[in-house]
Each structure stands twice: as C-alpha cells, then as structure tokens.
Amino acid sequence: MSFKTNFQNVKGTKDILPEESIRWRKAEDIIRKKMMQYNFREIRFPTFESTELFRKSTGESTDIVKKEMFTFEDMGGRSLTLKPEGTPSVVRMFLQHGLFNKGVLQKFYYIERMFRQEKPQKGRYREFRQFGAEVIGSASAEIDAELVKSALDVFEDLNIEGIKLNINSIGCPVCRKDFIRKLKSFLKEKLPDLCEDCNRRYSENPMRILDCKKDKEKIKNAPFPLDFLCDDCKEHFEKFKSYLDYLGIKFNIDSGLVRGLDYYTKTVFEFVHPGLGSQNEVGGGGRYDELIGFMGGGDTPASGYAVGIDRLMLLLPEEEEKYDLDFYLVAFDSESGLLGWKILNELRDKGYSCDKDTMNRSIKAQFREADRQNAKWVIIIGEDERDKGVIQLKNMDKGEQKEVPMDIEKIIGEL
Ligand code: HAM
Numbered sequence: 001m002s003f004k005t006n007f008q009n010v011k012g013t014k015d016i017l018p019e020e021s022i023r024w025r026k027a028e029d030i031i032r033k034k035m036m037q038y039n040f041r042e043i044r045f046p047t048f049e050s051t052e053l054f055r056k057s058t059g060e061s062t063d064i065v066k067k068e069m070f071t072f073e074d075m076g077g078r079s080l081t082l083k084p085e086g087t088p089s090v091v092r093m094f095l096q097h098g099l100f101n102k103g104v105l106q107k108f109y110y111i112e113r114m115f116r117q118e119k120p121q122k123g124r125y126r127e128f129r130q131f132g133a134e135v136i137g138s139a140s141a142e143i144d145a146e147l148v149k150s151a152l153d154v155f156e157d158l159n160i161e162g163i164k165l166n167i168n169s170i171g172c173p174v175c176r177k178d179f180i181r182k183l184k185s186f187l188k189e190k191l192p193d194l195c196e197d198c199n200r201r202y203s204e205n206p207m208r209i210l211d212c213k214k215d216k217e218k219i220k221n222a223p224f225p226l227d228f229l230c231d232d233c234k235e236h237f238e239k240f241k242s243y244l245d246y247l248g249i250k251f252n253i254d255s256g257l258v259r260g261l262d263y264y265t266k267t268v269f270e271f272v273h274p275g276l277g278s279q280n281e282v283g284g285g286g287r288y289d290e291l292i293g294f295m296g297g298g299d300t301p302a303s304g305y306a307v308g309i310d311r312l313m314l315l316l317p318e319e320e321e322k323y324d325l326d327f328y329l330v331a332f333d334s335e336s337g338l339l340g341w342k343i344l345n346e347l348r349d350k351g352y353s354c355d356k357d358t359m360n361r362s363i364k365a366q367f368r369e370a371d372r373q374n375a376k377w378v379i380i381i382g383e384d385e386r387d388k389g390v391i392q393l394k395n396m397d398k399g400e401q402k403e404v405p406m407d408i409e410k411i412i413g414e415l
Contacts, residue, residue, distance in 0.1 A: 012118075012126025014310070022321035027312065028111060030157045031131045038150045040109035040133050045089040047113065051079040057088035057291060059262020061204035063197075068116040070126075082115035086132045086306060087263070087288065094136055095297045105137040111309070123279030123311050132285075134304035136292065141236050143303050144267045144287060145243035151271060151283055151307055152249060160273075160315045163282055165249065167269045168257040169237040170207065170225045173290065179228035180206055186222050193218060210256045224255040236266050263288040267303065273315055282315070283307030328375035329356035330366040332382030339406075340381045343391070346408045370396065377415070 009015050016024055035042070051071050058064050070082040083089055090108055093099065099106055111131045118124050133150060135143045148165065155163050171179065183206050191199055194215050201208045209215070210222060229237065244251050251269075259268045268286035276282070285305025292300040329344055331337035337356065344354035355373060357366045370378045380392035385406070393414055394401040404414050 010126070012120035012124075014125060014127070018323065019321045022323070023313065023316060023319070024309075027158060027309065027316065028131075031111060031154055031309075034150060034154045034157060035109035035131070035133060037153075038107070038133070038146070040107045040150070043090065043093060043108045043110050045083070045086070045093060045110065045112065048080045048082050049089055049092070051081040053088050053092055054081055054084060057091060057263060057295060058085060059205070061201065061208065062260055062262055064116060064260070068118055070115045070117055083112070084114055084116045085261070086110055086112055086114070086130060087134065087261075087291070087304060090132075090134045090136075090304075091292055091295050091297070091302075094292070095295060100137075100297070100300070103137075105135070107133070107135050109133045121279065123276050123308075123314060125310055129309040130306040131309060132304060132306035134302065136300060136302040138303070139289065139301035141239035141267065142243055144240050144269075145247060145249070147285065147303060147305055148244065148249060148269060149247050151305060154307070155271070155282075155312075158312065158316060160312065162275065163271050163273050163315075165244075165251045165269060165271055166254040166257050167240070167244075167251050167267070168226065168254055169229055169233055169240075169266050170258055170264055170268055170286075171229050171233045172265050175228050175230035175233055176207070176225065179223065179225050182223045182228070183207065183209075187219070190218060205262065207258050208260065210258050211260060216256075225258070226253075226255045233266055240267050259284060259286060263291040263294075265289045269305070271307070273311075275315060276311060279311065281308075282311050322374055324353075324374040324376065325355055326352040326375070327354040327377050327379055328366075328370035328373055329354070330363060330370065330378050330380045331357070332363060332380075334360075336381040336383070336386060339386060340379060340391075343379060343406070343408065343411070347411070350408070350412065379411075 054069060055065055064084045069084055072080055074080055094106065109131065111129065113127055114130050115127050117126055120126060133147055135147065187202060187206060187209060191202060195212065198209045198212050198215055207225065209219060257268055257270060264286040266287040266289065270284035271282040272280045273282050274280060283305055287301070287303040289301040292302055327344060327347055329340040331340050340356060344356060347354050357369065361369070367378070375396055378394040378396060380394060385391055389406050390403050391406050391411065392401055393404045393411060402414065404411055
C-alpha cells in the first residue's frame with residue numbers, strides 16, 4: 001500500500017516514530033531518575049511566555065533575543081514568544097509563586113521543548129528538547145560542582161562516552177568593568193576587520209565577541225575575564241576547581257568561554273562532544289547571581305545548566321528497539337471474540353499488555369498479527385473452548401500450547 005500527502009513536517013522540527021520513542025522514553029527515564037537522586041524537584045512550564053520575559057532575562061544583546069525567537073501577537077495584541085530556553089520561566093515561577101518562602105535553597109529540574117529560529121542542520125533544530133537543572137539560593141561553588149556532576153552522571157548512565165567539560169569564570173559586575181574597558185580598547189582598532197555581529201556586540205555586550213567562531217583567530221590575543229577576577233570571584237573559581245578535583249571530574253579551562261546568554265556571572269561551563277561536528281555543545285550552564293535580583297527578587301544567587309536531549313540522542317549507541325505485548329487474542333468467531341475481550345480486560349487490570357483483532361480477520365491473519373506484535377502469549381478461543389469453559393494458551397517463544405480453565409488466576413498461574 002502506498003499513501004501520499006503534500007504535507008511535510010516543518011523544517012527544523014522532528015517526528016519521533018514509535019520505535020524511536022522507546023529510546024527517547026528510556027533516556028528520559030534515566031534523566032528523571034538521576035535528577036531525583038540529586039533531590040531536584042520537577043517543574044513544568046508553559047510553551048509560551050510574554051516576550052518581555054525573555055528580552056529582560058535572556059538579554060537584549062543575545063542572538064536568541066535578537067534573531068531567533070518565535071514571536072507572535074495574540075488576539076489582544078500582546079506579544080508572546082515560544083520559550084527559547086528555560087531559565088527565565090524558572091525564575092518567573094520562583095518569583096510569581098513565592099517559592100522563596102518554601103526554603104532558602106530550591107532545586108528544580110525540567111524536561112521541556114524549546115524553540116529557536118536557527119538555521120536547521122544536524123544537531124540544530126527549531127524545536128528541540130532540553131533537560132535542565134536550576135538551584136536557587138546558594139552562592140556556593142559546591143553547587144556548581146554538584147550540578148556538573150549530575151549532568152555527567154546522566155551521560156554515564158546513558159552509556160555516552162567522550163563528553164568533555166570546559167569551564168571558565170567570567171567574574172561579577174565589579175571585576176567585569178575593568179575587563180570590559182581593557183577588552184574594548186584592545187578591540188577598537190580591530191573592529192573594521194571583524195564581522196557584523198562582533199561590531200554590534202562591541203557596543204551591546206563586547207564580552208560576547210570572545211565567543212565568535214568567525215573571528216576567533218583575529219582576537220586570539222584579547223584579554224580574558226579570568227585575568228581580571230576580583231578576589232571574591234577568584235576564590236570562587238578556585239573552590240569550584242577544587243570541588244571538581246575532589247569529585248574526580250576532569251576539566252579543561254577555556255578562558256574564551258563566555259556563553260551566549262546575558263545573565264551569567266562567575267562560573268560558566270559547557271559539555272562538548274567531538275562526534276557532533278559543528279554543533280558539538282551537548283549542554284552548558286553557569287551561575288546567574290544577578291538575574292533574580294534583576295527580575296525583582298532581591299539578592300538571590302543561583303546556578304544551573306541545560307542539556308540538549310536531541311543532541312544526546314545522536315550520541316546514544318544505535319540499538320534496535322521493539323515493542324512487545326504480553327497477550328494477543330485469537331478468536332474463531334465473534335462470540336469468542338467478545339468473551340476473550342473480557343479476559344483481556346481482566347489481564348490488563350492485573351498489569352499485562354493485551355490486544356485483539358477488531359476487523360474480523362481470518363485465524364491465519366490473527367496469528368500473523370500476534371507475531372507482528374511480538375506477543376509472548378496467544379489466547380485462543382473457539383466454540384469448543386467456550387463449551388468446555390477453557391482457553392488454549394500458546395507460548396509463542398516455545399511454540400507450546402496448553403488447555404487452561406477460563407479463569408484469570410489460573411491463566412496467570414500458567415505463565
Ligand atoms: P544553551 O547553551 O542556550 O543554554 O542551551 C543548552 C543546550 O541546548 C545546548 O548546549 C544544546 O545542546 C541545546 N540546544 C540549544 N539550541 C539548540 C538547537 N537549536 N537545537 C538543538 N539543541 C539545541 C540554555 O538554554 C540555558 N538556559 C542553560 C542554563 C540553565 N543556564 C543556567 N541555567
């Protein structure tokens with residue numbers, strides 16, 4: 001049979017078909033389990049928020065806000081945006097629901113879809129999934145190390161090898177002032193030579209120029225935030241490194257790592273995997289000690305990260321996944337079909353997965369379907385069985401068949 005349609009999924013989105021869904025579900029189960037082992041509490045947030053939220057928290061100068069958001073107006077003329085990242089929503093929820101009253105330290109995790117209008121390519125989609133963890137209330141570098149460890153544990157449980165950790169510190173508003181002054185004077189005469197984005201960033205957020213892939217070579221001698229850290233930031237970074245050492249976590253200090261979002265302070269980190277090609281960043285995060293205050297929440301330090309699940313899935317070993325079924329009913333006539341339906345429902349109540357024919361198919365076709373569905377057991381009922389009050393129970397692996405009384409406990413007892 002062949003069907004045709006003129007419709008295709010929109011560029012940059014993905015259909016996840018049944019067999020592939022098994023891999024996704026297994027991965028998500030591993031993520032949830034690990035997040036709970038770290039005592040992160042699950043939160044879920046809306047698909048869209050007011051555009052202003054992202055402008056203010058993700059940051060006006062970021063690529064996300066400048067050119068990647070899916071923004072639209074509702075019927076009341078309000079500007080809304082499909083969430084491009086999770087941190088702004090987490091902060092909004094924390095403030096809106098007064099979660100600060102529930103304890104000085106709050107640990108959250110989420111598995112959510114995100115939307116960014118980027119040029120689609122392998123590992124880069126317009127709709128993608130992230131899991132993220134955010135810890136609000138602690139300024140300790142211990143939390144940063146704990147967050148890093150939780151992500152690495154997920155990668156380990158998924159059997160993904162080869163992910164590397166890069167870390168850096170981009171300081172706080174105090175030490176950054178001096179750094180930005182030096183950076184700007186270094187960049188000033190190079191500007192005509194730098195790309196359009198870098199020229200824009202020069203006035204909006206010059207630190208982001210260090211992140212430019214195009215101009216990397218031209219700015220390799222630029223000053224780096226690490227060389228300008230104040231005593232407090234320096235001590236924080238030293239502690240972060242010592243905790244990573246203590247946990248046996250290998251890392252690389254990448255002094256050019258500044259991350260693409262405006263809210264970071266002090267610690268920043270990213271997880272990369274060379275097997276992913278140009279989109280090699282599996283995840284990233286850092287501290288955002290100023291954001292909650294900036295959003296109206298008083299002086300509240302915080303730290304977090306997010307990992308792209310679509311990118312993780314590209315790294316998972318390919319395994320053929322199959323659905324299976326506990327019972328399939330083969331019925332010789334409609335009366336047997338109705339009787340069998342009742343038995344299937346009782347088996348479902350006991351936790352077994354069951355299915356049956358609903359298209360009056362031949363016995364041969366029903367057996368073929370049982371095979372296609374990977375059924376472990378087939379229940380066969382015909383007129384004889386009905387008269388005797390029994391069923392035929394066939395073990396599909398062994399090919400053995402036996403007669404069993406038409407009684408749910410007896411059937412289960414035979415498995
Ligand atoms: P981010 O670095 O923008 O950080 O995104 C985190 C991860 O999401 C990336 O490392 C990547 O794996 C994945 N990702 C981003 N864009 C795409 C895309 N177009 N297609 C597929 N995957 C993508 C954040 O989102 C911050 N909210 C992380 C954070 C939480 N920082 C503090 N707390």
